[in-house]
Amino acid sequence: MNLNRRQVLWAGGGMGAAVLLAACGGGDETSDKSPAKANEKPRPGGTLRVGALGRASAITRDPHGTQANESDYLIISLVYDTLTVPGTKPNTVPRLAARWQASDDLKTWRFTLAKGAKFHDGTPVTAADVVWSLKRLRATPSGASRLPGIKAENIRAEGADTVVLVSDYANAELPQLTRLTTFVLKQGTKDSDLGKAPGTGPFKLDWFRSGNARLVRNDEWYGGEVYLDAVEVKIFESPQAMANALLAGQIDVASNVGAVAARTAEKRGDIQIVRRPNDMAMPIVMRTADGPFADAKVREALRLAVDREAMVKQVLSGYGTVANDILGTGDPAYAKDIPQRKRDLARAKQLLKEAGFDTSKTYRLLTTEDIAGLAESATLFASQVREAGVKVEVVKQESATFWDKTWLKGDLYTTYWGTNDSVVFFASKTMVSDSGQNEAGWKDPAFDASYKKAMATKDAAARAEVLQELQQIEFDASGYLLWGMADGIDLAGAAVRDLPTLPGYGRVQLEQAWLAR
Amino acid sequence: MAGALTGGDPAAASEARPVPAVVRTALYAAGVLARRILLLAVLLAAVFAAVELLPGDAANATSERGESAADLAARRHLLGLDRPVAERFGDWMTGLPTGDLGTSARGEPVADLLAHPFPNTLLLGGLALLVTLVASVALGCWAAARPGGSADRAVSASATGSLALPEFVVAVALVLVFALWTDWLPAVTLTDADGSPASWRMLVLPVLALAVPQIGWNTRIVRAALADEAKAPHVETAVLDGLPRHRILTHHLLPGALPTIAAGLATSTGMLLGGAVVVETIFNYPGIGSVLAGAVADRDSPVIAGVVAVTGTVITGVLLLADLVRAWASGGRT
Numbered sequence: 016m017n018l019n020r021r022q023v024l025w026a027g028g029g030m031g032a033a034v035l036l037a038a039c040g041g042g043d044e045t046s047d048k049s050p051a052k053a054n055e056k057p058r059p060g061g062t063l064r065v066g067a068l069g070r071a072s073a074i075t076r077d078p079h080g081t082q083a084n085e086s087d088y089l090i091i092s093l094v095y096d097t098l099t100v101p102g103t104k105p106n107t108v109p110r111l112a113a114r115w116q117a118s119d120d121l122k123t124w125r126f127t128l129a130k131g132a133k134f135h136d137g138t139p140v141t142a143a144d145v146v147w148s149l150k151r152l153r154a155t156p157s158g159a160s161r162l163p164g165i166k167a168e169n170i171r172a173e174g175a176d177t178v179v180l181v182s183d184y185a186n187a188e189l190p191q192l193t194r195l196t197t198f199v200l201k202q203g204t205k206d207s208d209l210g211k212a213p214g215t216g217p218f219k220l221d222w223f224r225s226g227n228a229r230l231v232r233n234d235e236w237y238g239g240e241v242y243l244d245a246v247e248v249k250i251f252e253s254p255q256a257m258a259n260a261l262l263a264g265q266i267d268v269a270s271n272v273g274a275v276a277a278r279t280a281e282k283r284g285d286i287q288i289v290r291r292p293n294d295m296a297m298p299i300v301m302r303t304a305d306g307p308f309a310d311a312k313v314r315e316a317l318r319l320a321v322d323r324e325a326m327v328k329q330v331l332s333g334y335g336t337v338a339n340d341i342l343g344t345g346d347p348a349y350a351k352d353i354p355q356r357k358r359d360l361a362r363a364k365q366l367l368k369e370a371g372f373d374t375s376k377t378y379r380l381l382t383t384e385d386i387a388g389l390a391e392s393a394t395l396f397a398s399q400v401r402e403a404g405v406k407v408e409v410v411k412q413e414s415a416t417f418w419d420k421t422w423l424k425g426d427l428y429t430t431y432w433g434t435n436d437s438v439v440f441f442a443s444k445t446m447v448s449d450s451g452q453n454e455a456g457w458k459d460p461a462f463d464a465s466y467k468k469a470m471a472t473k474d475a476a477a478r479a480e481v482l483q484e485l486q487q488i489e490f491d492a493s494g495y496l497l498w499g500m501a502d503g504i505d506l507a508g509a510a511v512r513d514l515p516t517l518p519g520y521g522r523v524q525l526e527q528a529w530l531a532r
Numbered sequence: 533m534a535g536a537l538t539g540g541d542p543a544a545a546s547e548a549r550p551v552p553a554v555v556r557t558a559l560y561a562a563g564v565l566a567r568r569i570l571l572l573a574v575l576l577a578a579v580f581a582a583v584e585l586l587p588g589d590a591a592n593a594t595s596e597r598g599e600s601a602a603d604l605a606a607r608r609h610l611l612g613l614d615r616p617v618a619e620r621f622g623d624w625m626t627g628l629p630t631g632d633l634g635t636s637a638r639g640e641p642v643a644d645l646l647a648h649p650f651p652n653t654l655l656l657g658g659l660a661l662l663v664t665l666v667a668s669v670a671l672g673c674w675a676a677a678r679p680g681g682s683a684d685r686a687v688s689a690s691a692t693g694s695l696a697l698p699e700f701v702v703a704v705a706l707v708l709v710f711a712l713w714t715d716w717l718p719a720v721t722l723t724d725a726d727g728s729p730a731s732w733r734m735l736v737l738p739v740l741a742l743a744v745p746q747i748g749w750n751t752r753i754v755r756a757a758l759a760d761e762a763k764a765p766h767v768e769t770a771v772l773d774g775l776p777r778h779r780i781l782t783h784h785l786l787p788g789a790l791p792t793i794a795a796g797l798a799t800s801t802g803m804l805l806g807g808a809v810v811v812e813t814i815f816n817y818p819g820i821g822s823v824l825a826g827a828v829a830d831r832d833s834p835v836i837a838g839v840v841a842v843t844g845t846v847i848t849g850v851l852l853l854a855d856l857v858r859a860w861a862s863g864g865r866t
Contacts, residue, residue: 071649071818072826072835073594073638081596081638156603157596224727225648225818249722249816252825256720256816263711263719415588415831451600 055512061530062245063511064266065089066257069250074226076209078198079152085271086250090228092523093246094135095198095214096238098126098145098178099190101521104347106436107191110238111140111199111215112178121185121473126193128176131237134201135213142172147202149178160451161196163443165189185471187478188439195434195520217241217526226250242529254387261286261506267530268514269506270522273387274332277504287507292336293345294503294518297392297431299380299496304456306426307378311492312370318356318496319363320403321396327499330392334502340493341486342445343438344500345518348479350438350486363403377406381428383417388501393429396498423454430454434519438482442466446493455494462488557859564855568848573625575844576837580621583833589613590637590831611637624834628841634834636827642838645823648727650842653812653819655728657804657846659735660742664800667747669793672754673781679759687751695748699807703741703814710737720816727818738815742807746800753796757789764788791858798854805843 069084078095082088099115102108112126132140152158153167169181182189204212210223217238218230230246249266251257258276261269262283269276280286301308301317308314323337338344339355367374382393390411397407412421421428434440444450447466448458465485472478489495503522507514510532515524551559591608599607608614612623624634633642675687694702711719721734729735761767767784775784812821820839827835 070826070829071822072636072645072824072830072832074640075638081594083594156607157599159600160596222725224725225723227723227727229725251720251816252813252822253816256814259707259711259719260722260816263715265718265720265722413587414829415586415593419588419592 055531057242057513057529058531059240059242059529060244061242061532062247063243063268063525063528063530064247064249065268065270065525066249066251066260066266066272067270068252068254068257069226070252071226071250074250076223077206078200078209078214079148079155079196081157084226084250086226086248088520089270089523089525090220090223090230090248091198092216092520093218093230093248093525094216094220095200096132096216097195097197097199098193099197100524101194101436101517101519103517106345106347107188107194111145112190112193115190117187117189117473119473121187121189121471122182124180124182124189125173126178126180126190128178129237132215133235133237134215135219135233138201138213140199140215141175141202142178143175144202145178145199146170146172148199149180149197151200152196152198160444162192165192185467187470187472188437191437191440218246221245236526238526241526243525246525258506261508264508267508267511271503272506273504274334274501275387276506277334278332280506285509287509287511289505289507289514289516290334291503291505291516291518291522293436293500295386295431295433295501296338296342296344296497297330297386297389297429297499297501298340298342299393299396299498300425300428300430300454301494301496302426302456303492303494304458307372307376308426308494310370310372312366313372314492314494314496316363316366316370316372316403317400317405319359319366320400320405321496321498322358322399323356323498325399326392326395329395330388331499331501334504335499336502338497338499339490340495340497341438341489342432342441342495342497343436344497345436346438348438348482350483350490352483353487353490356490360403367404372405374404374406377408378427379410380407381410381412381417381421381425383412383414383429385414385417386431389429389431392498423452423456436518436521438486439466439469442485442489446489457492457494459488459492462493557856560859561852561856564852565848568852572841572844572848576625576840577621579837579840580617580624580833583828583831583836584617586831588831590833593829593831594637620833624837633838633841636835637830637832642834645835646820646838646842649818649820649823652728652817653805653808653821653843654846656735656738656742656812656817656819657801657808659739660746660804661797661801663739663743664746664750664804665797667743668750668754668796669786671747671751672758673786675751675755676758676762676785677777677781679762684755688755691748691751691755693748694744695746695752697745697748698810699741699745700810700814702744703737703811706737706741707814721818722816723818729818734815738811738817741811741814742804745807746803749803750793750796750800754789754793757792758785760792761785761788787861791861794854794857794861798851801850802847805847 067086067089069086073083075082075087078091082091096111098110098112099107100110111129111132113129115124115126117124128140128142134140149170150167153162164183164186165180171179173179199215200212217233217236219233221229221231227250228248232241232244254272254276257269258272258279260266277288280288301314303309318340327333327335327337339353341350343349380393380397382390384390393409397409400407444452445454446457446462448463462485465481465488469478469481469485472481503518505514510530512529512531513527515522591604591611591613595604612620627634631643636642636645671687675684678684707719710717717736718734721729721738724730762785767780770780770784808819809821809824812819823835824839
């Protein structure tokens with residue numbers, strides 16, 4: 016759930032044949048081509064070759080470690096199962112936990128394990144295995160943020176198939192926390208055996224070498240039929256090399272390859288462009304606690320000065336959607352009825368005047384080149400707000416410096432989040448007064464109260480209402496300027512079918528994929 | 533050996549008492565080796581210092597977003613980052629003679645991290661060096677055969693052109709033409725279950741991308757060395773004697789030009805290994821380039837130093853070989 020900033024993705028950018036090809040092509044229409052016919056029946060068999068980004072120096076085999084590489088995360092999530100996984104609506108769906116039940120105070124949650132779930136070596140999965148795995152996860156350096164509010168001693172087994180988690184506070188969205196990182200290993204697995212440890216997932220590890228792996232179908236998977244005979248994961252250091260491999264037919268899927276590669280592929284009828292909407296947020300953070308942007312009027316002025324359509328078109332090559340300064344756009348509970356904020360330079364200027372904003376000064380906007388488009392978004396933003404009379408100078412910082420010196424501290428900087436399917440996720444991580452990653456230093460008692468109320472409301476409809484209120488406060492006053500959402504982009508060969516279209520880490524769910532050849 | 537280590541000049545020693553050529557060469561080699569090892573140690577110290585100067589550290593660079601300051605401090609302690617850089621360098625260096633390259637910031641033994649990538653890079657660099665040797669000697673001889681002729685002018689011009697091309701330009705052009713347009717060769721390198729390239733065809737483009745600029749460089753060296761040698765009296769004698777042209781080339785010109793050619797190739801070794809970092813990225817070649825790039829981003833001193841140590845050792849070896857060739861060739865002459 017809590018994603019490493021490097022884990023997010025580093026698509027696009029740089030120099031490569033793909034860029035040259037794109038430059039040769041011309042034209043900017045974006046399309047969602049898919050040769051798949053509507054009523055095709057899934058066909059079993061075949062090996063899917065998937066390219067995924069990763070760095071040789073950061074390879075890890077530990078399901079509870081820091082998976083900086085997408086390739087590692089992909090391999091781990093095909094071999095191991097988490098208790099729950101991302102879905103569309105609701106956004107949390109069962110996996111190893113078949114169902115869950117909360118106590119009335121929303122503090123005690125009982126997860127019942129799926130029937131027939133067993134490890135690849137044939138032994139059944141027990142609650143003890145899950146408890147052991149969750150405790151192991153909790154004991155990692157970032158364990159506290161991966162299972163927030165759940166102390167290790169409050170994770171216990173009840174019988175053979177029930178796991179009980181007791182939260183320190185009421186938490187209506189607790190099952191959401193168990194997505195993504197709660198990989199289940201066999202109780203007592205030694206660190207030295209992690210490379211060969213049996214999982215419970217849809218695929219079994221055949222071999223692993225230097226970040227590359229071959230996985231074969233687990234015929235006895237409890238989660239349903241798996242069509243592919245095997246999945247081969249190939250590690251790629253650069254998105255360009257990955258795109259080239261796909262264009263040359265050396266792989267079937269280039270996972271999370273980015274907009275630059277997609278533009279190239281538009282000219283090719285035999286390549287599918289799979290868009291996963293709401294995949295990545297790149298908001299601009301305005302510090303609310305102190306400094307020049309502490310006045311809510313100044314922040315609103317900047318929100319009104321930005322040209323969102325232009326940002327999406329130019330920064331994301333059109334592979335994205337305009338956003339409304341509320342994080343968590345993929346959430347079913349996202350407040351769609353708050354009117355979309357539009358560019359209004361006159362109003363922006365007026366607000367700046369009312370706030371007594373010093374327009375003679377030049378303000379620094381700090382950014383990095385960690386992901387494609389981030390620095391470009393800062394530059395375009397700077398030129399847009401100049402029209403409202405705000406002078407902004409973009410300062411690119413080297414990644415390590417940025418995260419060390421600017422993040423959580425700066426007055427005006429860019430940030431990015433690769434998981435964005437939940438309003439509550441962002442509220443709890445970045446906006447509640449005492450949150451550990453309060454990027455804008457925002458403290459708002461009304462927001463906190465709303466958040467607590469939502470977390471303690473059991474009835475889903477009533478909770479949605481409170482969440483609406485919470486998002487209104489966020490829209491009005493938070494330190495975020497969220498101009499748009501980037502699509503996640505995978506490229507695939509013509510024969511590939513049913514790739515996941517979920518944002519964020521939903522993309523690793525390849526068990527439904529099949530090959531029409 | 534002891535004399536050589538204290539920096540005794542082998543040439544002076546040989547004057548004092550005549551020693552056999554083999555011993556002389558060995559002493560000379562030992563002296564050069566000792567100097568090179570010292571240089572490598574200085575270089576490694578510089579690497580540690582340079583990483584220290586970069587903003588952020590390994591604990592920070594490999595952390596997750598949610599880690600607290602206390603967790604970071606704990607990891608910093610675990611990685612020994614709270615100790616002075618000189619102490620960490622000292623620790624790392626004392627492990628070096630036993631082959632212990634330390635542990636990465638992510639907890640992997642550095643030796644394991646390099647175990648597969650390094651032989652792959654050596655294969656790539658070695659093949660590129662071989663291609664460079666054959667091509668540049670052939671082209672250089674061809675150009676030198678008729679000085680000032682059209683072949684000479686064409687070779688010289690294209691050599692100058694190609695040595696000015698950065699590896700990544702060559703690489704991108706090769707991918708475009710031979711992989712994406714004509715589909716003759718694979719665009720990227722994929723690996724087998726054993727961690728090596730899945731097919732020899734995947735080596736062709738990376739080797740060419742690395743070799744082309746070096747062929748340009750070395751062709752000019754070969755051509756110039758042959759031209760110098762052609763002015764030597766014994767070559768003029770041979771020409772006047774009416775010996776066939778190829779015999780003059782193989783028996784009179786090339787042996788004399790050998791030290792210069794060897795030195796040129798030795799210089800290329802460093803360039804080839806350096807260029808490999810770029811070329812490996814473009815072709816997704818499973819070498820140390822990717823390890824090094826990631827390690828710099830991670831501020832991972834033991835990994836960076838490990839890469840420098842192994843490549844430095846290889847370059848030292850090749851330079852030593854070139855020196856030996858030079859010593860042997862010029863020793864035979866005087």
